Amino acid sequence: MGRSGDERLINPRYSLSYQLMSILLIIGIILILIVFSALYLNNSRSLENEFIISQNYTEQSLKTSVRLLEETLFIYDAAYEPSLKRATNEFYQEFNSTGYEPEKLDLQVLKSKIKKDLSSQVDLYVINDEGVIIKSTDESEIGLDFKKYPKFYDNLTAIRLGNSYVSDTIVKAIGSGEFRKYGYHPTPDHHYILELSLDVDDQIKKLNLSSFSTISNTYTQNVPGIKSVFVFEKLALYNNDPIAGLQYSDNYLVPYTEWDDRLQYLNQTFKTKGSIYVKVPGTTQYRKYIYVSSPETTGPSFSELGQVIEITYDMQNLRNHQKNAFLTYLMGAICCIILVILVAFGVTRYITHPIDQIVADIEIISDGSYDHPISHTHGFEFGRLEASIGKMVRRLKDDIISIRQKSEDLDRELGQRVATEELLRTANRKLNLLSSITRHDILNQLSVMTGALDLLSEENNSQYLIGIIQRSVTNVHKQISFTKLYEQMGSHQPIWQRMADMVIHAREGISLHGVKIEDNTGSLEIYADQMVNRAIFNLFENAVRHGGEVSCITLDFTSIGKEGILVISDDGYGVPVGEKEKIFNRGYGSNTGLGLFLVREILHITGMTIKENGAAGSGGRFEIHIPEGAWRTSDDETP
Numbered sequence: 001m002g003r004s005g006d007e008r009l010i011n012p013r014y015s016l017s018y019q020l021m022s023i024l025l026i027i028g029i030i031l032i033l034i035v036f037s038a039l040y041l042n043n044s045r046s047l048e049n050e051f052i053i054s055q056n057y058t059e060q061s062l063k064t065s066v067r068l069l070e071e072t073l074f075i076y077d078a079a080y081e082p083s084l085k086r087a088t089n090e091f092y093q094e095f096n097s098t099g100y101e102p103e104k105l106d107l108q109v110l111k112s113k114i115k116k117d118l119s120s121q122v123d124l125y126v127i128n129d130e131g132v133i134i135k136s137t138d139e140s141e142i143g144l145d146f147k148k149y150p151k152f153y154d155n156l157t158a159i160r161l162g163n164s165y166v167s168d169t170i171v172k173a174i175g176s177g178e179f180r181k182y183g184y185h186p187t188p189d190h191h192y193i194l195e196l197s198l199d200v201d202d203q204i205k206k207l208n209l210s211s212f213s214t215i216s217n218t219y220t221q222n223v224p225g226i227k228s229v230f231v232f233e234k235l236a237l238y239n240n241d242p243i244a245g246l247q248y249s250d251n252y253l254v255p256y257t258e259w260d261d262r263l264q265y266l267n268q269t270f271k272t273k274g275s276i277y278v279k280v281p282g283t284t285q286y287r288k289y290i291y292v293s294s295p296e297t298t299g300p301s302f303s304e305l306g307q308v309i310e311i312t313y314d315m316q317n318l319r320n321h322q323k324n325a326f327l328t329y330l331m332g333a334i335c336c337i338i339l340v341i342l343v344a345f346g347v348t349r350y351i352t353h354p355i356d357q358i359v360a361d362i363e364i365i366s367d368g369s370y371d372h373p374i375s376h377t378h379g380f381e382f383g384r385l386e387a388s389i390g391k392m393v394r395r396l397k398d399d400i401i402s403i404r405q406k407s408e409d410l411d412r413e414l415g416q417r418v419a420t421e422e423l424l425r426t427a428n429r430k431l432n433l434l435s436s437i438t439r440h441d442i443l444n445q446l447s448v449m450t451g452a453l454d455l456l457s458e459e460n461n462s463q464y465l466i467g468i469i470q471r472s473v474t475n476v477h478k479q480i481s482f483t484k485l486y487e488q489m490g491s492h493q494p495i496w497q498r499m500a501d502m503v504i505h506a507r508e509g510i511s512l513h514g515v516k517i518e519d520n521t522g523s524l525e526i527y528a529d530q531m532v533n534r535a536i537f538n539l540f541e542n543a544v545r546h547g548g549e550v551s552c553i554t555l556d557f558t559s560i561g562k563e564g565i566l567v568i569s570d571d572g573y574g575v576p577v578g579e580k581e582k583i584f585n586r587g588y589g590s591n592t593g594l595g596l597f598l599v600r601e602i603l604h605i606t607g608m609t610i611k612e613n614g615a616a617g618s619g620g621r622f623e624i625h626i627p628e629g630a631w632r633t634s635d636d637e638t639p
Helices: 003-010 016-096 107-115 150-160 201-207 212-222 262-272 316-366 380-458 462-488 499-508 532-546 595-604
Strands: 121-128 133-136 179-186 192-199 226-233 275-279 285-292 307-314 495-498 516-519 525-528 552-560 563-570 609-612 621-626
Touching (some): 016 179, 016 212, 016 226, 016 316, 107 121, 150 192, 179 201, 212 226, 495 499, 499 532, 595 609
Antiparallel strands (some): 179 192, 285 307, 552 563, 609 621
């Protein structure tokens, strides 16, 4: 085990003194933490309960205040009922006089006539059986489609199919947002609804009725922990704008600011008619949305009434009180813990000092100083421990020396065995191949020559047969030359060789027939078998012999990561897709079939690989991958 592994065992934190002191400290600290934690939690819960009680009371009070304002508005609503009914009936009589044809109505003239008997502004509307306002004295309302408000549209349909006048409560108009009181009367043919509205916005403002902003400001100023209060009506949903649902938004003490998802939470609260809790990210604030139902009424707008109170609570004051209480109890606990530490340290130091001396000596020995003696301590038990440790250290030292010696011997033997096995594998592979070439290829050529000699004795066509014999002799010579080259592969230590020199050597040894060689490898050197010259020569010869109409052979070099890539390409016919791997097989091709096979074998000695990846018909392209450490430029160092 190394030094880092032993450190956990010999560190003084795990000594007997540490453990004894830790036990005393743990017991004392646990008791202290239990007492002070209980005191703090009790105090914190009391603060939170007070906040929750205040919150519940505030919310109930707000709901009551909003509902009382709504009830007050309904009481005031009754004062307009007689005049609204008379005006609506007059509108009804005028429509009947046209023969139930709304296009014959002159609403502006009728408005002026009706207005004489009223103290409020008035507007007239004609709603067809599709719920759309088709005619009105307020041109901005023409085309308003009540089918967008399904429940309200259902109520209008019931009125249209009925036979009597129906009035609505004072509500905010969908388009203008002003307070109006509406009266409805179906036409005798039940195709239309005659609607008349009284503008009571100015009267309500003068009487300060339904002033939700006043209620909100009162709670914002006087209730601790409340950041803001806003009361939204359902009109906010119809206009997709929360501020449209605020009454007198400019009168709120806290300026109204829009924030993401407010409309979503308002919509959800109106839908569920409950309450929603929303945390404000990155702050100590949270918002609560509370639904307040309106007093029951028979008006068609009842389904669209109701309010949602948005209360923003700020928990910062509560958190400050809790923090102060925590700091107070924490200081008390720290003082008690310091006292316990002092007492525990004094007791454990007195008891465990002799053990600390032995542990220090063992730590020195574990670092490799096996001759370091164990210090003498007082006491019979410690004397026995000293003798036992000394005996163990001596035996451990002898064992370590023995193990190291055996390990070195095994490493040396293993290295020799691996090298020997590799040499045997290489030798066997070469012998097998040479045997195959010698036995098979040469015997084939001798058979040809023998057959030709037999025919020569019988036929007169001697020149033809002599040519066959001469070609066979040439092939035998090539086979024997190949075995000599193959035998030399790997027989010498690889060396660093300059690519430019190899190109020059190969150019001088081959008949190029006018083919240009362009070397772009610069100062590249590769670490390879000494026969790598032969590999470059064979690649050039292959391009000239089999490449077709080759005019230029190009050498390029690049690197990807730590791997080098040498590319030898030409502008000839290229290699068909199905032959890109076969061309490296021994015996494949129109000549001896050994050239590219020998190239791959030579490169393989130092871990290089070769493949042909050119496009057929666009020239040959041989890509040689050179492993890390087997290539360099003039600025690199030899590995």
